[in-house]
Amino acid sequence: MKYRAVIFDLDGVICSTDEYHFAAWKQLAEAIGVTDFSRADSELQRGVSRMESLEIILRKSERRFSEEEKIALAERKNQIYRSMLEGMSEADLPGSVRTTLFALRERGLKLAIGSSSKNTAFILERLGLGGFFDAVADGNMISRGKPDPEVFLKAAELLALEPCNCLVVEDAVAGIQAALAGGFGAAGLGGAAKFEGTTYPLSSLSDLLAIVT
Secondary structure (H helix, E strand, O other), rough: OOEEEEEEEOOOOEEOOHHHHHHHHHHHHHHOOOOOOOOHHHHHHOOHHHHHHHOOOOOOOOOOHHHHHHHHHHHHHHHHHHHHHHHOOOOHHHHHHHHHHHHHHHOOOOOEEEEOOOOOOHHHHOOOOOOOOOEEEEEOOOOOOOOOOHHHHHHHHHOOOOOOHEEEOOOOOHHHHHHHOOEEEEEOOHHHHHHOOEEEEOHHHHHHHHHHH
């Protein structure tokens, strides 16, 4: 096999939490007087860290916030988001994703998560995937968000594999850039499939089965 492992981003690849993120950030934005937080702003937050996402909103505010206030705002958004995630269940894991994951496992590949989200473990539990992956690297383990490759390098380290033996699956351009910077193969879904640097454009996650065998 060309690859020995597949490292998945979480949001937008394994499941979709876009609406939860948008609603939580919009609620926070309105609370600090930013009333024009839009879908386009939300797209800019795709694949980047929580603090970087916050800065996208704060650029629209006339008020200036201290670092302590920014940390508190980010935590406030996370509390809103976590309360929304309580409604997630195994029904939020698409059947095609589940089928593909198990097919990859049957073919002997190691499977990992590489996500900037600090809520990764919680989301995986809600989806019925707690303990399923061979390694999970998330926002609690890194200091630099994508497009820095740190989270994918951490996942490869936990798998005890070199980056060249791992294929990263992403839906965000920042994630593809992170994968390439780390020396990984990069498969792209959605908008990331159209990015010129993407090694393997995917129309669906099941396309992976033809790539890794």
